[in-house]
Amino acid sequence: xxxxxxxxxxxxxxxxxxxxxxxxxxxxxxxxxxxxxxxxxxxxxxxxxxxxxxxxxxxxxxxxxxxxxxxxxxxxxxxxxxxxxxxxxxxxxxxxxxxxxxxxxxxxxxxxxxxxxxxxxxxxxxxxxxxxxxxxxxxxxxxxxxxxxxxxxxxxxxxxxxxxxxxxxxxxxxxxxxxxxxxxxxxxxxxxxxxxxxxxxxxxxxxxxxxxxxxxxxxxxxxxxxxxxxxxxxxxxxxxxxxxxxxxxxxxxxxxxxxxxxxxxxxxxxxxxxxxxxxxxxxxxxxxxxxxxxxxxxxxxxxxxxxxxxxxxxxxxxxxxxxxxxxxxxxxxxxxxxxxxxxxxxxxxxxxxxxxxxxxxxxxxxxxxxxxxxxxxxxxxxxxxxxxxxxxxxxxxxxxxxxxxxxxxxxxxxxxxxxxxxxxxxxxxxxxxxxxxxxxxxxxxxxxxxxxxxxxxxxxxxxxxxxxxxxxxxxxxxxxxxxxxxxxxxxxxxxxxxxxxxxxxxxxxxxxxxxxxxxxxxxxxxxxxxxxxxxxxxxxxxxxxxxxxxxxxxxxxxxxxxxxxxxxxxxxxxxxxxxxxxxxxxxxxxxxxxxxxxxxxxxxxxxxxxxxxxxxxxxxxxxxxxxxxxxxxxxxxxxxxxxxxxxxxxxxxxxxxxxxxxxxxxxxxxxxxxxxxxxxxxxxxxxxxxxxxxxxxxxxxxxxxxxxxxxxxxxxxxxxxxxxxxxxxxxxxxxxxxxxxxxxxxxxxxxxxxxxxxxxxxxxxxxxxxxxxxxxxxxxxxxxxxxxxxxxxxxxxxxxxxxxxxxxxxxxxxxxxxxxxxxxxxxxxxxxxxxxxxxxxxxxxxxxxxxxxxxxxxxxxxxxxxxxxxxxxxxxxxxxxxxxxxxxx
RNA sequence: GGGCAGUUAGCUCAGUUGGUAGAGCACCGCCUUCACACGGCGGGGGUCGUAGGUUCAAGUCCUGUACUGCCCACCA
Numbered sequence: 025x026x027x028x029x030x031x032x033x034x035x036x037x038x039x040x041x042x043x044x045x046x047x048x049x050x051x052x053x054x055x056x057x058x059x060x061x062x063x064x065x066x067x068x069x070x071x072x073x074x075x076x077x078x079x080x081x082x083x084x085x086x087x088x089x090x091x092x093x094x095x096x097x098x099x100x101x102x103x104x105x106x107x108x109x110x111x112x113x114x115x116x117x118x119x120x121x122x123x124x125x126x127x128x129x130x131x132x133x134x135x136x137x138x139x140x141x142x143x144x145x146x147x148x149x150x151x152x153x154x155x156x157x158x159x160x161x162x163x164x165x166x167x168x169x170x171x172x173x174x175x176x177x178x179x180x181x182x183x184x185x186x187x188x189x190x191x192x193x194x195x196x197x198x199x200x201x202x203x204x205x206x207x208x209x210x211x212x213x214x215x216x217x218x219x220x221x222x223x224x225x226x227x228x229x230x231x232x233x234x235x236x237x238x239x240x241x242x243x244x245x246x247x248x249x250x251x252x253x254x255x256x257x258x259x260x261x262x263x264x265x266x267x268x269x270x271x272x273x274x275x276x277x278x279x280x281x282x283x284x285x286x287x288x289x290x291x292x293x294x295x296x297x298x299x300x301x302x303x304x305x306x307x308x309x310x311x312x313x314x315x316x317x318x319x320x321x322x323x324x325x326x327x328x329x330x331x332x333x334x335x336x337x338x339x340x341x342x343x344x345x346x347x348x349x350x351x352x353x354x355x356x357x358x359x360x361x362x363x364x365x366x367x368x369x370x371x372x373x374x375x376x377x378x379x380x381x382x383x384x385x386x387x388x389x390x391x392x393x394x395x396x397x398x399x400x401x402x403x404x405x406x407x408x409x410x411x412x413x414x415x416x417x418x419x420x421x422x423x424x425x426x427x428x429x430x431x432x433x434x435x436x437x438x439x440x441x442x443x444x445x446x447x448x449x450x451x452x453x454x455x456x457x458x459x460x461x462x463x464x465x466x467x468x469x470x471x472x473x474x475x476x477x478x479x480x481x482x483x484x485x486x487x488x489x490x491x492x493x494x495x496x497x498x499x500x501x502x503x504x505x506x507x508x509x510x511x512x513x514x515x516x517x518x519x520x521x522x523x524x525x526x527x528x529x530x531x532x533x534x535x536x537x538x539x540x541x542x543x544x545x546x547x548x549x550x551x552x553x554x555x556x557x558x559x560x561x562x563x564x565x566x567x568x569x570x571x572x573x574x575x576x577x578x579x580x581x582x583x584x585x586x587x588x589x590x591x592x593x594x595x596x597x598x599x600x601x602x603x604x605x606x607x608x609x610x611x612x613x614x615x616x617x618x619x620x621x622x623x624x625x626x627x628x629x630x631x632x633x634x635x636x637x638x639x640x641x642x643x644x645x646x647x648x649x650x651x652x653x654x655x656x657x658x659x660x661x662x663x664x665x666x667x668x669x670x671x672x673x674x675x676x677x678x679x680x681x682x683x684x685x686x687x688x689x690x691x692x693x694x695x696x697x698x699x700x701x702x703x704x705x706x707x708x709x710x711x712x713x714x715x716x717x718x719x720x721x722x723x724x725x726x727x728x729x730x731x732x733x734x735x736x737x738x739x740x741x742x743x744x745x746x747x748x749x750x751x752x753x754x755x756x757x758x759x760x761x762x763x764x765x766x767x768x769x770x771x772x773x774x775x776x777x778x779x780x781x782x783x784x785x786x787x788x789x790x791x792x793x794x795x796x797x798x799x800x801x802x803x804x805x806x807x808x809x810x811x812x813x814x815x816x817x818x819x820x821x822x823x824x825x826x827x828x829x830x831x832x833x834x835x836x837x838x839x840x841x842x843x844x845x846x847x848x849x850x851x852x853x854x855x856x857x858x859x860x861x862x863x864x865x866x867x868x869x870x871x872x873x874x875x876x877x878x879x880x881x882x883x884x885x886x887x888x889x890x891x892x893x894x895x896x897x898x899x900x901x902x903x904x905x906x907x908x909x910x911x912x913x
Numbered sequence: 914g915g916g917c918a919g920u921u922a923g924c925u926c927a928g929u930u931g932g933u934a935g936a937g938c939a940c941c942g943c944c945u946u947c948a949c950a951c952g953g954c955g956g957g958g959g960u961c962g963u964a965g966g967u968u969c970a971a972g973u974c975c976u977g978u979a980c981u982g983c984c985c986a987c988c989a
Contacts, residue, residue, distance in 0.1 A: 031949060217986085224989085242989060255989095292988045299989090306987045365988080410917060414984070417916075421985085509984085540983090577937090578926080583918080584982085586925060594938060597951040608948035647929095655927070659936075667936095674948075762955085768943090769955035775944055806946080862933050871969040880932055880970090887933080 033603035035567030038717045043157055051734055052103065052162040056494035060100035064499035065091060066483050067103065067156075067163065068507045068515070069171060071110035072145055073117050076155035078541045078549060078587065079508060081559035085572045085710075086538060086579055086654055087506045088161045092709035093649050094503075095162075096738035102499050103162060104486045106169035107152060109145075111434040111475040112206055112372045118144050118433070134432050141433050155560060160568055160712045162734065167495075169486040171478040172435065179485035180435045180478050181452045183526060188439075188450045192388045193427075195439075195448075199301075199308040200426050202380035203370040204326045208430040209384055211474060212423060215368040215377050224363040225348065226294065228356045229254060229271040232279065238263070238271055239358050241293025243365060244303070245351065246344040249276055249332035250321040253299040255310055258284035260295050274356040275347065276333050283314050302381045320381055340378075385428040385437060385471065389521070393419040396520035403530045404520065407652055408581045411509060411537050418513050425518075427474045434472030441467050480518035483531035500527060504534040512537060536652050539584045541575075562592050569711035570596035576710045577658035598662060599714050602707070605670050606718040609700045612681050617725040618693035624744030628688075629797060630676035631695045633754035635745040637668050638699050642739055645706050661707045669699065672758065679799050697722070702739040753793055757801065759827040760794075764805040767823045767834050770848050772841070778808040782818060782833040790830055820908035824901040825852065826894040831901070842909055849902045856895045863888045 046052060065087055070080055087103065095101045118141050119129055129137040149170075156163065169176060187193040201210040225245050228237045238254060254271050256263040267284045287310065288297050301311025302320040311318055321332040328335040328343045335343045351357040368377040397419040406412045428437060440449045442458035443465035449455050457464050478485070483502050487495040501523070507516065516535055523531030542548060543555040562571045574595045578585045623635055641664040648656035673696075680692035701722060708715040712734065719733035730736075760783070768775055781801070785791045791812060794801065798810055818833050823845045825832040836842065866872045866884050873881060 032951065240989080244989085287987075289988050297989050304987085304989075306989075309987085366986085408918095413916075417985070512984095580927070583926085588925085590938070591925075593951085597949095600951045601949065604949035604952085606948085611948070651929085653929085656929090659927075663936080670949085671953085678947095765954060766956085770942095772943080775954060776946065859933070866933085866970080869969060873969080875969045876932075883932085 056498040063094040063099035064102040064502045069106045069108040072107040072149040089709040105163035109172040115433040176485045201377045205375040217366040220367040226358040232270040239294045240296045240298045247300040247303045250300040252317040254282045255297045257288040387425040392521035395524045406535045428471040437469040439469045480522045502532045505532040509537040566596040579654040617723040632750035634673045636751040761805045763825040781810045782813045784831040786829040
């Protein structure tokens, strides 16, 4: 398509073109029967209500990097895309829309409401998918799934029924977390604890048959009507004599027992605790343990029930005020103090969560949790490893999982109660008659399942389970799960539990938990703070590749990413640099692929050097990605392209391109061509669009069948191009060139001004190297001429430097300030001196000589001689220069 | 209360088995050099939070400590 062209890369059309091509041609749809080691990842399904945020962008970029890289390695690769129905979140969105029409879901009724949500999903649910595509994600769109599509719903039912039959799902009364706004139960981890400024009231309870009182401390006086005991520590001498007696509930006058339990903290408050089993998780536990009465006094709307006596009908907030007032009046309020304490909030709507006793469905987790725990780290490895502990801790202290939600959008619980005989039926297919009494009066449960229930099946439900599909056989377990650490409990641990239970195999071999993306100040990005960086806007402004490269470059393991727009802009420069390096390459190739030659025996130290570096880069990128060191992979690419290929090689190859020697010219072209092409492959997983565009504009050897870049194999290693010795020679030449440039810059000689250069190399190797590469030095150092000389021929008034023993001399004419050169030399000498002192500290230490490895000692010795030699030469030149100065004075 | 991270150049961060501190951005100076000013060349800048310990040698290992952040948790 495009010839290579504009001097600035324009991402928009390029991205649109490749995206369409990849989708239309099903480039990323694998064949389960195809050869190659299987490699699979399931997408962490974004909420169907969602819009792509920067966290998704990071997550998806990292997955795509691995996926594209795995394809390059010849694996049979599947990336399953999809979305999550997100029960509460989606229901909230639709309810808000209804509210604008002055309607509630109850006005519509369940069926119409659910239909409305489906409609909403049809209309808006594709936005996030479109955004995933715009990120360049190489997912297989033919295998797109949704947690409520037909297949996944079948999987959900199968799992529910099986677990029920195994006794791992049960229905029971339990104290759960109740959000009175969402009007549903919440699982423990859907509750966010936040410190809230509150009060601690001290209340007097009179002890029956005694003349003493007991003072308890509470943060929630409105629950006093629900008290069914007072609890003290069994060894608390202040209270031991009261254990077994009864106290009188203030205001209500009910009689409650005084019990003892070591759960009580003697240090806190008064050491005596009021127990309200229906309105506090711990009190619930105490109530169970001591067989206390359970009296619910607050209903699911936050209104006081009749059990609260005089407070019936008040909201819990009103009740608190009233009861405090009443206590005060009666003289039973002993004191009030300030207290900051943690209060649970709904993670969806941030309403204060009320512990509430109700009938719910639970998954018994003890057995499942143990299996999930034991699988790590042998079968599944969690990275960074530090999260392993967190994972263990959660599973070790896990409580049964409350899976019922009192909302309408979700998988309805497949359980029916017979209206005639009370029999509970749980079945995959909707039953028509009661299995016990034959009645057809069956009533299905109103509740739906926790969204995470279906998400927990994702790795196998998306592959067609419970059918035995080719996909499952080929790609389960998945290779790796990439997700944020914030859902390690919600999702990762539960996938482990259910995956192991139903597939008898872990759902993934690795779990890579990436960081959170924060703003430049380290704050969490949120709409309310107004500090969000919108990936869609960033793609629009800087191009997708710039965004992807930035995210990859910052994805160091175990660390949060502080992102700011500047950085994305900065990496756009890198993309542009690549673009221009490619333009240069194309221009010089002249639209034709060069004739291949044997790169292992190519002559020219610059060629050998860049080929050597390319081999290193190939190894580094591959190794980095195998270890999930994304930032290292990006860094390697950045450095290779900019600091080596562009800054040096492209300059070095220019003289070759001007050459009349056809063989030399072709060899240079072929190296240029090869390095560019292989580098495009290395970079492609990180920046797929720009690399694909350049790749396909590159000339091709006639008759050669070159695949598009997305299908190109990772370049083979070329061991005969690994030449550290040759690379070192290049480094010497670079040193000489830099030395001349530095002299010019520091002495205020215009860089364009051509100067004479005298070199006094040490040894034949340096001498011949310089002679062989004279043109190269002339060009890059911008010289008038270059001479290899000996001491006596060196003009006294010269600037000088030493590189690996080779003396570098630039004769100065009267135009420069000679004193500056003296200062410059002194600076160099000071540096040398410092290094020498350091090395000698080692070499003068007998312990070092004796105990350090011989390699290290040898290296230091060599270094010391080198430094000493350089110092001597520099000193010598300084002396002569000083003399010259005197003479001119 | 427990656990886990982080603390390295002005800023954001690398630093894989311990062997003379690195990058990008920012900054300073020079340069309209025929791929690129989204550029080129050169330069300045760090006693690696702090106190100890192990070692011939510590940013790197161990212990204590300070600060910041995160997670978990039943202090009513």
